[in-house]
Amino acid sequence: MKKISIHIDGKKYQCNEGESILQIAIRNNIDIPHFCYHEDLQLDVHCRTCLVEFEGNVTTSCNLFAKPGMKVLTNSSKVKKLRDENLELLLADHKKICPKCQQGYFCRTARQMKKYRITGTKYHRDEIKAPIHKLGTAAEFDPQACISCNKCVEMCEKIGIGFLKLEGKGSKTHLGYNKDPNVDCIYCGQCTAHCPVAAVREQNHLQPVENLLKNRKGKVLIAQMAPSVRASIGEEFGLPPGKNMEGEMITALRKLGFDYVFDVNMGADITTYVEATELAERIKGNGVLPMITSCCPGWVKYAEFYHPEILPNLTRARSPQIHSGGAYKTWWAKKAGVDPKKIVIVSLMPCTSKKYEADFEKLKVNGLYPVDYVLTTRETGALLKKHYINLPTLKKGKLDLPGTYSGAAAIYGASGGVMESALRSAYHFITGKELKKVEFKEVRGMKGIKKAMVKFGNRTLHVAVAYMPKNSHILIEEIKKNPLAYDYIEMMACPGGCIGGGGQPYPNSEAIIWERIQALYKIDDKMTLRTAHQNPVVIDFFENYIAKLPKHKQEEILLTRYSRKRKFE
Amino acid sequence: MNNLLDKIKAAKLVGRGGAGYPTAAKWEMVKKASGQTKVVICNASEGELGVFKDFHILKKFPQDVVKGMVLAMDYLGTKQAYFNFNKKYYRRIILKLDPILKRYEAKGYRFTVYEEKPSYIGGEETALLNAIEGRRIEPRLKPPYPCDAGLFGKPTLIHNVETLFNVARVAEGKFEPNRFYCLSGPKKLNRVYYLPDSWTIEQILKKTKRYPRYDFFAQIGGGASGLVINQKQMETQKMTGAGSLQVFRSTTDPRQLLLHWFEFYAKESCGKCTPCREGSFQLYELLKRNKRVPWKKMMTIVEIMGKISFCALGKSIVIPVKSYMKNVLKKRA
Numbered sequence: 015m016k017k018i019s020i021h022i023d024g025k026k027y028q029c030n031e032g033e034s035i036l037q038i039a040i041r042n043n044i045d046i047p048h049f050c051y052h053e054d055l056q057l058d059v060h061c062r063t064c065l066v067e068f069e070g071n072v073t074t075s076c077n078l079f080a081k082p083g084m085k086v087l088t089n090s091s092k093v094k095k096l097r098d099e100n101l102e103l104l105l106a107d108h109k110k111i112c113p114k115c116q117q118g119y120f121c122r123t124a125r126q127m128k129k130y131r132i133t134g135t136k137y138h139r140d141e142i143k144a145p146i147h148k149l150g151t152a153a154e155f156d157p158q159a160c161i162s163c164n165k166c167v168e169m170c171e172k173i174g175i176g177f178l179k180l181e182g183k184g185s186k187t188h189l190g191y192n193k194d195p196n197v198d199c200i201y202c203g204q205c206t207a208h209c210p211v212a213a214v215r216e217q218n219h220l221q222p223v224e225n226l227l228k229n230r231k232g233k234v235l236i237a238q239m240a241p242s243v244r245a246s247i248g249e250e251f252g253l254p255p256g257k258n259m260e261g262e263m264i265t266a267l268r269k270l271g272f273d274y275v276f277d278v279n280m281g282a283d284i285t286t287y288v289e290a291t292e293l294a295e296r297i298k299g300n301g302v303l304p305m306i307t308s309c310c311p312g313w314v315k316y317a318e319f320y321h322p323e324i325l326p327n328l329t330r331a332r333s334p335q336i337h338s339g340g341a342y343k344t345w346w347a348k349k350a351g352v353d354p355k356k357i358v359i360v361s362l363m364p365c366t367s368k369k370y371e372a373d374f375e376k377l378k379v380n381g382l383y384p385v386d387y388v389l390t391t392r393e394t395g396a397l398l399k400k401h402y403i404n405l406p407t408l409k410k411g412k413l414d415l416p417g418t419y420s421g422a423a424a425i426y427g428a429s430g431g432v433m434e435s436a437l438r439s440a441y442h443f444i445t446g447k448e449l450k451k452v453e454f455k456e457v458r459g460m461k462g463i464k465k466a467m468v469k470f471g472n473r474t475l476h477v478a479v480a481y482m483p484k485n486s487h488i489l490i491e492e493i494k495k496n497p498l499a500y501d502y503i504e505m506m507a508c509p510g511g512c513i514g515g516g517g518q519p520y521p522n523s524e525a526i527i528w529e530r531i532q533a534l535y536k537i538d539d540k541m542t543l544r545t546a547h548q549n550p551v552v553i554d555f556f557e558n559y560i561a562k563l564p565k566h567k568q569e570e571i572l573l574t575r576y577s578r579k580r581k582f583e
Numbered sequence: 584m585n586n587l588l589d590k591i592k593a594a595k596l597v598g599r600g601g602a603g604y605p606t607a608a609k610w611e612m613v614k615k616a617s618g619q620t621k622v623v624i625c626n627a628s629e630g631e632l633g634v635f636k637d638f639h640i641l642k643k644f645p646q647d648v649v650k651g652m653v654l655a656m657d658y659l660g661t662k663q664a665y666f667n668f669n670k671k672y673y674r675r676i677i678l679k680l681d682p683i684l685k686r687y688e689a690k691g692y693r694f695t696v697y698e699e700k701p702s703y704i705g706g707e708e709t710a711l712l713n714a715i716e717g718r719r720i721e722p723r724l725k726p727p728y729p730c731d732a733g734l735f736g737k738p739t740l741i742h743n744v745e746t747l748f749n750v751a752r753v754a755e756g757k758f759e760p761n762r763f764y765c766l767s768g769p770k771k772l773n774r775v776y777y778l779p780d781s782w783t784i785e786q787i788l789k790k791t792k793r794y795p796r797y798d799f800f801a802q803i804g805g806g807a808s809g810l811v812i813n814q815k816q817m818e819t820q821k822m823t824g825a826g827s828l829q830v831f832r833s834t835t836d837p838r839q840l841l842l843h844w845f846e847f848y849a850k851e852s853c854g855k856c857t858p859c860r861e862g863s864f865q866l867y868e869l870l871k872r873n874k875r876v877p878w879k880k881m882m883t884i885v886e887i888m889g890k891i892s893f894c895a896l897g898k899s900i901v902i903p904v905k906s907y908m909k910n911v912l913k914k915r916a
Contacts, residue, residue: 057724059856060855060856060893061856062858062891062892062893072890074891077724096886096887096890096891099883099884099887100857100887100891103857103858103861103862103865103884103887104861106861137861137865138868139861162854162855162860179719180854182854183702183704183720183852184849184850184851184852184853184854184860184863184864185849185852185854185860185861185863186854187853187854187855
């Protein structure tokens with residue numbers, strides 16, 4: 015591509031020929047308001063707010079492409095007049111949803127309104143009678159707050175679901191959903207991570223958690239953070255993506271008033287242990303193959319609704335947050351002498367479907383939900399800000415011992431990470447030996463489908479990794495034609511795995527996801543403990559607690575089951 | 584067949600959908616476009632106020648319209664054609680049209696009829712492509728232009744009914760430099776006249792014996808997006824756009840007229856872009872709420888729609904409003 019230079023507001027900038035002015039501005043931190051532009055999605059050019067002046071005319075900058083010597087103004091009087099009035103039209107009555115919105119006044123839209131002095135009260139938008147629609151117990155959308163930017167719809171189509179649709183015309187245009195009984199939401203929440211105005215958002219768990227922190231009523235509060243959150247929470251505080259904030263987060267959680275800070279990573283090690291054991295059993299005992307991972311509730315919902323025929327292939331292992339939650343409410347509670355009924359476990363997740371998963375009756379352990387509340391990364395950011403905790407300035411804290419994890423757990427958040435962790439342990443369970451080199455680089459990276467062959471002694475395992483239902487569908491079709499094509503498959507709903515999850519900070523793009531992934535692998539690289547089955551806490555849990563339980567109790571803590579799902583179930 | 588293209592060039596045919604794009608140039612662009620199958624579309628949407636000539640032509644001369652399509656298909660070397668039909672129209676001419684289509688289908692041509700829920704945006708060429716493809720009815724971002732990648736990504740030639748009628752007439756050597764005029768006005772019947780396109784508006788009104796005795800002004804080219812002119816201007820002004828000519832008494836209440844336009848825009852906006860989606864609604868509300876026209880507030884929104892709307896339909900709102908203010912109300916717009 016040809017390098018050229020253009021002038022924006024009288025200053026010279028280097029860029030590629032054909033790049034859009036908005037892209038160049040974003041890269042150079044020149045603020046141009048925009049709502050319907052997303053680098054991974056199609057160019058729509060319909061919010062009409064990214065205005066610039068070029069050759070005397072005001073035009074949108076997202077479809078104005080750089081040519082040598084071009085001169086554009088982002089803040090001329092002509093631009094200001096049209097842009098500000100148009101923002102008033104677009105964000106009319108937006109402030110009305112602020113009190114209801116968990117982001118409160120910290121969101122990007124509120125910042126932009128302040129910056130451009132948009133009142134939001136000059137006009138009143140048309141009344142849309144459609145009620146707030148709940149996407150399971152994971153997310154929800156408010157048609158009245160929708161600005162028809164269409165990003166959620168495009169994202170929903172991109173991942174291969176197509177549940178969300180714009181409805182109505184003119185000022186009645188708003189978000190709706192596909193009424194086709196064969197199309198259902200999988201609760202991945204990608205829509206929520208692509209909505210510029212939080213009209214599509216996670217269901218609120220922030221309020222009950224705040225209430226508990228204020229008035230704990232004798233409860234023991236435990237926070238556990240998912241692998242991906244530490245690599246992205248910094249973005250909520252203006253840090254570049256891919257900064258590991260684990261230490262700061264631990265301090266912040268203690269400051270908020272949590273009694274213990276454990277880690278979902280510990281749960282990931284349990285999951286790996288259970289899953290690798292099952293894989294070894296299935297391979298040795300001629301069980302159903304390929305075995306497919308099940309730690310992503312979005313993927314599981316997809317399988318249960320769209321491909322129930324594949325359910326016998328799913329591993330029966332529960333997911334990390336449920337494993338660790340269950341472990342803390344049984345094994346740890348007994349050890350620490352705490353009444354399990356008094357324990358409240360709050361998971362910090364990059365995900366909205368984890369809210370849906372936490373609500374499953376079938377996962378209850380001794381009549382208790384393993385996890386009580388799930389906060390997304392965005393909710394966590396809002397919680398900290400509401401308590402005036404400036405994360406980047408905090409000292410690094412240390413996890414409580416039951417949160418100890420291995421490097422194998424740290425990479426769970428990246429697509430291919432679950433596979434790699436399981437392989438590290440499965441090698442041990444199958445061959446009885448330890449790996450000399452634990453990295454499986456061929457399953458890493460941002461490719462929709464990754465395939466590899468792995469040598470386990472004298473046996474070769476065929477493995478595949480896919481993210482987004484679109485790609486899962488391709489693999490499932492392949493398995494149906496050739497059931498022996500693979501031995502083990504990892505499936506995730508979100509692009510890049512959990513690290514690109516629906517609960518992650520806005521904006522959520524492939525380039526940002528890639529930065530976050532690097533942070534996860536860096537954590538693993540630096541660790542000496544790199545396999546789940548060598549984690550002392552996990553060994554203690556299995557040998558001194560699980561092993562002594564009757565079989566049905568073991569299953570109640572470690573295993574799950576699946577069933578065909580109907581629409582909205 | 585190049586012979587026909589030369590004839591079209593010589594006749595200086597332009598599109599009669601409203602934009603007036605040279606027909607021959609459009610044909611050459613689609614012909615040149617790479618892509619195996621090409622498509623011809625007859626646009627019989629006619630969603631603009633005060634325009635009803637396409638229906639008249641389809642009723643009176645369906646064989647010419649279909650002939651025009653077949654000629655275009657032959658020129659492009661394709662057998663595929665679509666109708667984007669205003670639902671109300673299709674039901675009323677189906678008996679006449681179907682036998683003609685059957686005759687051509689016997690020769691291998693394929694016609695697909697898409698019945699469109701009547702709307703203003705449905706006539707916009709890229710929005711109608713979306714409609715036929717089963718997508719949300721809203722205009723597409725150009726480029727790519729329909730002539731390069733239109734219906735299902737195929738190079739597509741989209742013509743208005745009247746344009747296709749003209750093509751057939753040119754091929755038969757019966758072409759007259761006429762156009763169809765849709766006349767409407769207070770207490771007068773809506774009627775279509777076929778008259779020379781070189782005539783002035785005054786001539787049209789006088790020759791058709793519809794020149795009012797009272798003081799009046801007129802809106803031409805489209806009943807919502809058309810230009811408003813005064814009696815003096817009619818002496819020189821010729822027809823534009825989609826060929827409508829609506830007469831209004833000078834005593835017409837400005838608020839009522841503006842409300843009439845704004846209601847149309849608010850109802851017909853597809854909802855894609857902010858200025859048109861929100862602006863048209865705000866304009867309608869503004870006029871509904873106020874007994875007197877709040878000119879300044881109104882013009883702020885009209886300016887935004889005119890300058891930064893996504894497609895020509897939203898942008899067009901400045902034409903009637905500004906010309907009405909300037910030519911009739913003698914106000915500074």
